[in-house]
Structures are given as C-alpha cells and as structure tokens.
Amino acid sequence: MDDRDLITRVLAGDPEAERQLYDTYVDQVWRMAYRFAGDRDRAAEWTQDTFVRAFSRLADFRGEARLGTWIGAIAISVALAGVRQSKRRASREVSLDEAPPLPVRERPRLDSDLRQRLARAVDALAEGYRAVFVLHDVEGYTHEEIGQMLGVTTGTSKAQLHRARGKLREALSAFA
Amino acid sequence: MADGTNDELEPGLRAMAQDYRRPPTPDREAMWHAIRARRQAIPGIRAPRPAWRRWAFPVGVAALVILGFGLGRWTAEPPVVVTGAHATSDLAHQVAAAEYLGRVEVFLTDFRSGPGRLPADTTFPEQARRLLGTTRLLLDTPAGEDRRLRPLLEDLELVLAQIAQLSERPAGERALITDGLDRQGMLARLRSNVSAGPMPAISQGAL
Secondary structure: OOHHHHHHHHHOOOHHHHHHHHHHHHHHHHHHHHHHHOOHHHHHHHHHHHHHHHHHHHHHOOOOOOHHHHHHHHHHHHHHHHHHHHHHHHHHHOOOOOOOOOOOOOOOOOHHHHHHHHHHHHHHOOHHHHHHHHHHHHOOOOHHHHHHHHOOOHHHHHHHHHHHHHHHHHHOHHHO | OOOOOOOOOOHHHHHHHOOOOOOOOOOHHHHHHHHHHHHHHOOOOOOOOOHHHHOHHHHHHHHHHHHHHHHHHHHOOOOOEEOOHHHHHHHHHHHHHHHHHHHHHHHHHHHHHOOOOOOOOOHHHHHHHHHHHHHHHHHOOHHHHOOOHHHHHHHHHHHHHHHHOHHHOOOOHHHHHHHHHHHOOHHHHHHHHHHHOOOOOEEOOOO
8 A cells, every 4th residue: 555545545534544544654763763852751752743744734745745755854853843842951951060960072892882872972963953853864864854854955965974073073082 | 874974883882773762563453443433523634725715814814813812902901010030031932933933934935925036046045054953943832832932833843844945846836835725825824823812811920
C-alpha cells in the first residue's frame, strides 16, 4: 500500500491503517526525538506529540513531500520546541552558584574522551547548526529533505552543515 | 556521503557521530497506547470537508470573537495593575507578539489574494523565511508559552515553512497552501489574536 492509499484509509477512520502508519514511521520519529532529547521519557513524549499532531493534520497533507519527510518536519518542530522549553526551564531553575563547573581542559587520553567531547560539542552548537548536523551527518537525511523539514533552502542547509562541521573541528582540535 | 559542501566529515568522526545520543529500542506499544488515549481525549482526525464548509469555521470564529468582545466590554472589571521587571518583560513580549501577528496577517492576506506568479516570484518565500525566524524566536519567549498563542504560532511555523519552500517546488502548490490556510481558519485566528490586543493589563511604569 502506498502513502496515498494509507492516508485515505486513515482519514476514513480505519484503525488498522492508523496503526500501519504509526508502525511505518515510529522508528524514524523516535530516533529523531531521542537524538534531540537525550533521554527516554522526553523522547517518548515528543514521539507521541508528533503522532498526535500528524494524525490531527493528516487531512492537510498534500503530497508535496514524502509522507516520511512531512512527519519528520513535525517531529523536528516538536523536538526543537521541546529543546527550547528545556533551555528556558534550565535557565530559570539553575542559578550561577548551582551551575555545573565549566569543563576543565585535559590532555586527551582515550577514544572515549573524543567521543564525549564530540557529544558535548554537538550539544553546544547553535540550534540550527545542531539540527542540520544531526539530521545530515547522524541520521543521514539529504539537504533537500532537511530543507523541507526545517523550512529552509537546500543552500542554507549546506551552509549550516559546513559551519557546524567547522565548529566541531575547532572544538576537537586538541585531539588532532 | 556526498553532500555538496566539499568538506566531508572525517570517517572517524562520522563513525563517532553515529554514537551521538544513540537511541535505544523504543517501547512502541506503550507509546501507541498513549497516542490512542490522547487522541480519544481530543477531537480526532479532520476529514476533508466540502467546499461550502470551509468558511463555516472562520465565520463561526469571527462571530464568537465579536460576541466575546462585546461581552468582555460589558462585563469588564477594572484593569489589573502589574508592576516590576516581569511586567516590563511580559509586556515587551506581548507587544512584540502583537506586532508580529499583525505583520503575518498582512503577509498571509497578501499571499492568499495575490496573483499566481509563483514560483517565479521569490518575494513571498523570502518574506516567509524572515517571518519563520521571528516565529521561532517568539516560541522561545514567554509569549510562546501563552496557551492561546502557542498553538497559533506552531501552526504558523508550518505554514510559513511551506511558503518558504515555494520557490523550490512545482507550480500549483500555492493553491494548496491557500486551501490549507482556509481550512485551518488561519486568517480568522490571526485577526482574533490581533484584535484581542497585546495588553491584558495596565503595566504601571513599565515603559
């Protein structure tokens, strides 16, 4: 069954089609949510939010992109909103005295150090850079798909990826 | 992976990037049950509506807004006086949100009624990209936590993202976006928020 048939059946209220749509895209949405959330609870919450929104707006889907890209756009919108909300909450709740100390510069020792540093450097990227880096270099989406998900041109997506990689190389330069 | 940026990530880094917050196996059944429960608690999927019904919702909303405005004026209590830094900040965000909603309303009205010149005309996508940036900034402010405003901002985020992509997509899609605008009653919702105004309270000495 192709996406169009599936959508038609879901809109007609077919519960099996709803489940099929969910089964088809849940792993994609979950991966994306987890990469931005970093923990199971929030990733599960964002995955649910994504599908609730997707089902409620399915009648608006016109096939201008693949269904997976359209659901991905909702997932990334939910995830980025969640990240912003978490940042706001953290900035309100953590005073300077309670804030964790800045990471101390140490001599690189192991491969795991580099892995951790890379993770921290990705976390520290600006929202747009991080989104493009995670979607392209981690999840493997094309620039065209990323453009459709984020509402930017493919040129912007490429430029942001270039800058994100530059920032990451800079952050990891001690290991070079 | 060829990405057109001419600065491929080093293979070692690329492999490590795959471990960035590597997702565990999801609990698909639990999430599905939660989604079903939430969907049963709220109105479900909107089925496609016949053309004559497209205007029913916006017209109904407009009538309710007018009725609500009248009742509000009639039953209005003296305004609450708010002071202090929070009031200044909230007021600033509300003013910014109201100014932004006004601009989006003008833009979408123009987009909806303008001639079908796209995709050759790049004015609309450029404007949409700028407004999209503002939308995302607003979602990041206290205005984005407003229960009345947030759903509208989220819907606008998607619509503006669609318009921002117009120049890269086949012609004819503009009509589909316009159709979506009508079915969501977007302009009516915008106008009701604009007419509701930015200031629910008088902020003494805030400005």
